[in-house]
Amino acid sequence: MPAVQETVDRVRRVDVDQYRYGFETLIESDKAPKGLSEDTVRFISAKKSEPAWMLEWRLEAYRRWLTMTEPAWARVEYPKIDYQDLYYYAAPKPKKQVSSLDEIDPEILKTYEKLGIPLREVAMLEGVEPRPGEADTARRKIAVDAVFDSVSVATTFKEELMKAGVIFMPISEAIREHPDLVKQYLGSVVPTSDNFFATLNSAVFSDGSFVYVPPGVRCPMELSTYFRINERNTGQFERTLIIADKGAYVSYLEGCTAPQRDENQLHAAVVELVALDDAEIKYSTVQNWYPGNSEGVGGIYNFVTKRGDCRGDNAKISWTQVETGSAITWKYPSCILRGDNSRGEFYSIAISNGYQQVDSGTKMIHLGRNTTSRIISKGIAAGKSQNTYRGLVTAHRKATGARNFTACDSLLIGDQCGAHTVPYVEAKNSSALFEHEATTSKISEDVLFYCIQRGLSQEEAVGLVVNGFVKDVLQQLPMEFAVEAQKLISISLEGSVG
Amino acid sequence: MSLLEVKNLQVRVEEREILHGLTLTVNAGEVHAIMGPNGSGKSTLSHVIAGKPGYEVTGGEILFKGEDLLAMPPDERAAKGVFLAFQYPVEIPGVATMTFLRTALNAQRKARGEGEYSTPDFLKKVREVASSLNIPQDMLRRGVNVGFSGGEKKRNEVLQMALFQPSLCILDEMDSGLDIDALRVAADGVNALRTPERAMVVITHYQRLLDYIVPDIVHVMSKGRVVKSGGKELALELEASGYAQFEDAA
Ligand SMILES: Nc1ncnc2c1ncn2[C@@H]1O[C@H](COP(=O)(O)OP(=O)(O)OP(=O)(O)O)[C@@H](O)[C@H]1O
Ligand SMILES: [Mg+2]
Numbered sequence: 001m002p003a004v005q006e007t008v009d010r011v012r013r014v015d016v017d018q019y020r021y022g023f024e025t026l027i028e029s030d031k032a033p034k035g036l037s038e039d040t041v042r043f044i045s046a047k048k049s050e051p052a053w054m055l056e057w058r059l060e061a062y063r064r065w066l067t068m069t070e071p072a073w074a075r076v077e078y079p080k081i082d083y084q085d086l087y088y089y090a091a092p093k094p095k096k097q098v099s100s101l102d103e104i105d106p107e108i109l110k111t112y113e114k115l116g117i118p119l120r121e122v123a124m125l126e127g128v129e130p131r132p133g134e135a136d137t138a139r140r141k142i143a144v145d146a147v148f149d150s151v152s153v154a155t156t157f158k159e160e161l162m163k164a165g166v167i168f169m170p171i172s173e174a175i176r177e178h179p180d181l182v183k184q185y186l187g188s189v190v191p192t193s194d195n196f197f198a199t200l201n202s203a204v205f206s207d208g209s210f211v212y213v214p215p216g217v218r219c220p221m222e223l224s225t226y227f228r229i230n231e232r233n234t235g236q237f238e239r240t241l242i243i244a245d246k247g248a249y250v251s252y253l254e255g256c257t258a259p260q261r262d263e264n265q266l267h268a269a270v271v272e273l274v275a276l277d278d279a280e281i282k283y284s285t286v287q288n289w290y291p292g293n294s295e296g297v298g299g300i301y302n303f304v305t306k307r308g309d310c311r312g313d314n315a316k317i318s319w320t321q322v323e324t325g326s327a328i329t330w331k332y333p334s335c336i337l338r339g340d341n342s343r344g345e346f347y348s349i350a351i352s353n354g355y356q357q358v359d360s361g362t363k364m365i366h367l368g369r370n371t372t373s374r375i376i377s378k379g380i381a382a383g384k385s386q387n388t389y390r391g392l393v394t395a396h397r398k399a400t401g402a403r404n405f406t407a408c409d410s411l412l413i414g415d416q417c418g419a420h421t422v423p424y425v426e427a428k429n430s431s432a433l434f435e436h437e438a439t440t441s442k443i444s445e446d447v448l449f450y451c452i453q454r455g456l457s458q459e460e461a462v463g464l465v466v467n468g469f470v471k472d473v474l475q476q477l478p479m480e481f482a483v484e485a486q487k488l489i490s491i492s493l494e495g496s497v498g
Numbered sequence: 499m500s501l502l503e504v505k506n507l508q509v510r511v512e513e514r515e516i517l518h519g520l521t522l523t524v525n526a527g528e529v530h531a532i533m534g535p536n537g538s539g540k541s542t543l544s545h546v547i548a549g550k551p552g553y554e555v556t557g558g559e560i561l562f563k564g565e566d567l568l569a570m571p572p573d574e575r576a577a578k579g580v581f582l583a584f585q586y587p588v589e590i591p592g593v594a595t596m597t598f599l600r601t602a603l604n605a606q607r608k609a610r611g612e613g614e615y616s617t618p619d620f621l622k623k624v625r626e627v628a629s630s631l632n633i634p635q636d637m638l639r640r641g642v643n644v645g646f647s648g649g650e651k652k653r654n655e656v657l658q659m660a661l662f663q664p665s666l667c668i669l670d671e672m673d674s675g676l677d678i679d680a681l682r683v684a685a686d687g688v689n690a691l692r693t694p695e696r697a698m699v700v701i702t703h704y705q706r707l708l709d710y711i712v713p714d715i716v717h718v719m720s721k722g723r724v725v726k727s728g729g730k731e732l733a734l735e736l737e738a739s740g741y742a743q744f745e746d747a748a
Binding site for chain 2: 444445446447449450451452453454455456457458460464465467468469470471472
């Protein structure tokens with residue numbers, strides 16, 4: 001049997017069934033009644049003790065949503081979602097009012113421990129080799145905001161960040177404590193009317209993170225959020241808003257997991273980034289929602305709107321994503337390059353196995369002068385999965401000197417999967433320079449055998465070759481995530497658990 | 499017990515028989531040379547010993563240290579000490595040579611129930627071996643064989659051999675693409691690995707390599723069989739008169 005065939009068979013058996021984060025936490029939760037109505041929206045808003053303007057904002061979005069239809073242009077297929085058959089809010093029932101980490105339900109702490117996420121304020125990842133030129137990693141700190149179903153359960157290092165002037169807190173708190181900032185920026189990048197899923201999110205979002213970095217401040221540590229869906233039949237609609245004021249810098253990481261369940265769960269998040277003059281935001285995602293089992297049953301439907309606005313001159317926004325989970329991924333982190341000389345970047349690894357369907361890519365909208373963008377996309381398809389890169393690069397009439405470089409590489413493992421590249425390019429002025437490269441290849445039998453002859457198992461060989469294939473993108477991740485992502489990539493293709 | 503015993507081996511590729519009953523016995527401590535015209539089945543033999551998929555063994559057997567080699571998956575053969583230096587080493591983009599060496603060595607050690615090397619021990623060992631083979635350190639940071647010259651790829655094979663310390667080394671045309679200086683360096687590397695416990699099978703077209711790696715026994719292969727075996731003088735004889743005289747014997 002040729003090596004490739006063997007790999008294919010193994011990958012087919014793999015899965016997905018061996019999803020490592022598939023456990024469920026047994027805690028009592030406080031839910032909104034099933035279904036979606038104005039009352040649901042009011043319920044959520046009341047739960048969060050929101051001011052009237054916020055409720056109004058939500059209701060407006062809800063009314064808008066009622067007039068919209070679900071988009072169907074992506075290369076994904078799924079049965080019709082019954083939006084009345086979902087819970088829109090679930091919160092772990094607090095044993096009492098929580099004021100410190102020690103008072104959080106120990107079951108939830110255990111969950112995050114199992115996920116490997118430190119909710120206690122300790123520097124993480126001792127013993128990781130520092131990259132050349134990088135300071136000792138043992139003392140690096142990461143501030144974590146953990147979102148469990150619909151609410152944020154813990155935010156670490158909040159006070160230390162406050163000293164630097166950085167605001168990092170659940171968005172539900174920010175609405176109460178920093179209403180002016182929220183009012184000014186919420187919906188300014190992704191308007192409530194943007195698209196079906198974003199509008200739904202605007203109506204029912206429950207929590208997420210809020211970050212504000214004041215002018216000239218370099219955020220003293222990595223910020224990160226971990227999202228965890230636990231409850232059954234519950235949609236998760238988180239909302240993240242990050243603002244880097246003039247000359248500020250922030251790096252933000254996001255990780256996601258969910259228990260293994262037979263039914264599909266809906267996840268429709270909105271992330272808005274605003275970078276003012278000379279500011280830089282680096283946003284990294286490792287998405288590992290439950291992908292469904294080897295028959296394609298269950299898994300998360302991930303319909304996400306992520307957009308960054310380089311609102312000032314010389315602003316820079318960089319998206320890096322490692323997408324290994326979800327039954328369906330519908331996600332196009334984009335950049336609006338409004339300020340002159342602003343820069344957008346998109347680095348993506350999308351792995352699909354089993355019956356997963358990925359339709360992901362980016363939009364780079366060049367509006368300002370001398371704006372530049374770079375897109376590096378690596379798609380890996382195995383099993384019976386479909387993996388589509390969909391990208392749009394446009395230059396406005398006034399965007400003189402706009403430049404884009406796009407490279408899309410696809411790797412196929414086996415012959416029952418598909419990789420597709422759908423690039424749209426639109427230049428409305430003649431000085432724009434757009435370059436596009438694309439390749440599609442099959443994993444090489446000779447390369448696999450070379451590795452195996454040196455003692456690697458079939459699975460290790462596939463993991464190694466794939467990690468090599470995605471290296472350019474992995475390098476863009478903060479080191480802590482790069483290590484995790486590398487493991488995740490091997491796991492999602494191997495089936496060797498733990 | 500011999501280290502390697504290939505008995506009456508018959509092998510097919512895509513319905514066509516390539517090896518028609520090949521027999522070869524290699525004892526520990528010996529160096530064997532296999533010579534033979536293009537297409538006679540030399541690489542096929544090396545691939546079947548290493549366990550490359552795509553070959554169908556229709557008859558015969560291969561014993562390695564007395565065990566049935568054909569029953570073992572290829573990674574297990576590697577861990578047990580079978581090493582093949584490929585005629586055409588492949589490139590693995592994005593995987594640093596150092597990472598590859600370490601992953602492979604630790605995989606083999608794990609399969610044998612041995613502990614992993616510590617990072618400093620490993621680095622020290624690799625640097626030592628690399629410098630003895632004139633392999634610059636920056637090559638070890640590049641992707642496996644990516645952008646390596648033909649000669650560098652071959653030296654990288656010898657580097658791995660020296661690092662993994664296998665008990666059977668099969669070298670498939672190690673000399674092709676090497677200039678005379680590189681050939682000497684590589685051959686020195688191979689000679690340094692000659693021990694009473696280890697055996698080598700050196701596949702080549704040219705007597706010249708055998709001036710550097712002096713074999714104990716030379717075999718002539720033709721049309722899927724070993725048609726003649728003898729001492730090192732057999733290679734000289736071949737160099738003078740070519741393979742024609744053996745074509746009939748096959
Ligand atoms: N995968 C394959 N499919 C079809 N035929 C093959 C395959 N591999 C080898 N062969 C055939 O088997 C025969 C022996 O090939 P092999 O590569 O073993 O020869 P060789 O002795 O190593 O030759 P060279 O000296 O040119 O390296 C050749 O006729 C070759 O075409
Ligand atoms: Mg050959």
